[in-house]
Amino acid sequence: PVTSNVLRAESTVENLNIIHGETPEWLRLYSQADLKFDNLLEWGLFSEGDLQKYSELMLKLHKQEVINVVIQYERLRKAILREIDQRAQGNHPLMNLMQPHP
Amino acid sequence: ELNKQPEEVFDIVCKLGEGSYGAVHMAIHKSSGHTLAIKKVPVDTDLQEIIKEISIMQQCDSKYVVKYYGSYFKNSDLWIVMEYCGAGSVSDIMRLRRKTLNELEISSVLRDTLKGLRYLHGLKKIHRDIKAGNILLTLEGHAKLADFGVAGQLTDTMAKRNTVIGTPFWMAPEVIEEIGYDTKADMWSLGITSIEAAEGRPPYAEIHPMRAIFMIPTKPPPTLKNPEDWSHEFNDFVLRCLVKKPEDRATAAELLEHPFIVNAQGPHILEEMIRDAKEIAEANNMAAAQMGLEEVDSGTMLRNDDGTMMSWSAGEEGTLIQHPTYNYYQTAQSLRNQMQQLMIGGKIPAVARGGPSNNGNANSPMSHLPPEHAQALGALHQNSEQFANMADRSLSAIGAPNDTFPSTLSSQTVGSADFQHALTSENFEFLRGLTMEELIRRKNTLEDEMDNELKELQRRYQNKRQPILDAINDKKNQMTL
C-alpha cells in the first residue's frame, strides 16, 4: 500500500527542478538534437563569456535530465511495486504466478 | 624551482590511493628530503581556473587544513603538491581495520575537523566535500581537512569521466536542490561523516546513489541507526548537524562548544587505532610481496569495497537505443514558436541575420547594441533557424509528432518498447498484462536499465559540450597569440 509518506516524497521529488528559467530555448533544443546536426552551430560567433555561460548551462541541463530520468524510473518502480502488492493481496498467490491479469 | 620539471624536484615513492579525480602518490622532495603527497589529476580544460583555486588554497594556513604547496602541469596531468599525512584518511583506517570508530575516537577527530571548518568558514570558504575520505590523520593523531576547494573546480573535469551529480550521500539537501548554499552545507556533510565514522558508511549507502538524491531532500534527516548504542551527547551532535533548514543548522563555532566536543580527548586517543592500521597495511604489502605481486593497490581496493562508486565511473559500453522523449517534442515546438515570433512577415529581419561582419553597419537598428550582443543574436539566428528545421525533420523521423503517443507503440508485444513508452508517457496500464514473474524480473533490472540510460546521457552531453569547450579554448588561444 502506498503510504502518505511515499506520496509526500513523490510530490517533492517531482518538484526537483534545478533549471530556474535562465536557459535559452535554442540551447535546450541543441541539448536534445541529434548529434549529426551539431556541426551546424558556429560556436565561434559567441563571446568567451557567453560560451562559458552556455557550457555551464549545458552542465545544468545534463543534471536536470539525469534527474528526470531518475524520476521516470522511480514512477515505474512504484507502479510495479503497486501492481505486485495488489496481486499479492487480492488473489491466491499461485494463480498470479500462472496467469496474467485480464 | 617551479620552472623545473616536477620529476627533477620530487621522487615518487608509491601510490597512496585513488579518488574520483586522480591518484595520490607519496613523494620525496629531493632538495630537502621532506615527504609530501602529490595528487595527479588529468585535466583537459579550464586549467587556469584550477590553478587560481590552488593558489587560494595555498594561502590557507591552519594546522587543521592540509597545506598546499603548489602545482605543476606535466603532460596532461596537473600535479598538486601537498602536505603528507602519514596515517591516511579516516575511511582508509576503517577499511584497513574492518572496524568503525568508537565515540572517543570520533569526538577527537571531529574536534580537529570542526577547527578546520571554523577556520575555512571564517574566511567565507566552503569546503564542499566533507567526508571520512577527506579527513586525513597524521601519525600523531591530528586530523586535517583535505581536498578543500578542488572539489568545486574539478566538477567540470569530473563531469566528463564520471557522473555530473557526483556521490550524493554527503550532500546537504540545499546543495542537491541547487537553491543556493553557504558554509552550512559543510555542517550537514559533517553530520553525515559522523554517522559514517560510527557505522562505516553514510545513510542510504545501500541504495543507488541516484535514488539517494531524492531521499535526501524529501525524507526526514537521518539519525544514527541504533541511537541506544551511543551517548546522548553524540546523538545530539548528529542531530544539530542534520537539520534540513540551513539557517537552523549549527555552525562550526557553535559545535566546538558542544559537550560531545568539549569533552573530547586529545590526539593520543587515536594512537592505537593508527598503529593498528599501519601494521595491517604493512602486513598486506608483505603478503603481496611474498606472492610476487606488486604492492597492494589500496586505491583500487577502496573503490571495490565501498560499492558507492560502482557503475558510476565509465564501465563497459552497453548497446543503447536513443529514446524519443516527450520533452524533446515540447522543446522543438517551443523553439519554433520563438523563431516565428522573431520573424516578421515570414522573413527574418535583417537585424537578426547579420553575423559579425554586420557590426559596423550604422543603418542597422542594432547598431546601438554592444557588438557582443549583436554578434550573439546573429549567431543565435543562423544557428537556431537551422535547428528548428532540423528538429522538424528528426521528429518526423522518430514518428512521434503528437503529444499522445502513437498507438502502434503501445500495441506492440510486451517488451522493452512498452517500458520505454511507459516511462515517457506515464501510462503504466500495461503492467497489468504481465505475469508476476515478469513483474519481478522487471523490477530487478530497473536500476541497470537506468544506469544504461544515464551512461547514454553522459555520452550525449559530453559530445554536446565539447564543441563549446573547444570554442572557449580557441578564444583563449587567440588572445594569447
Ligand SMILES: Nc1ncnc2c1ncn2[C@@H]1O[C@H](COP(=O)(O)OP(=O)(O)OP(=O)(O)O)[C@@H](O)[C@H]1O
Ligand atoms: N595528503 C595526503 N597524505 C596522505 N595520503 C593522502 C593524502 N591525500 C590523499 N591521500 C590518500 O589518497 C587517497 C585518495 O585521495 P583522493 O582525495 O584522491 O580521493 P578520495 O578523498 O577518496 O575521494 P575524492 O576524490 O572525492 O576526494 C585517500 O583516501 C588517502 O588514502
Ligand SMILES: [Mg+2]
Ligand atoms: Mg580526497
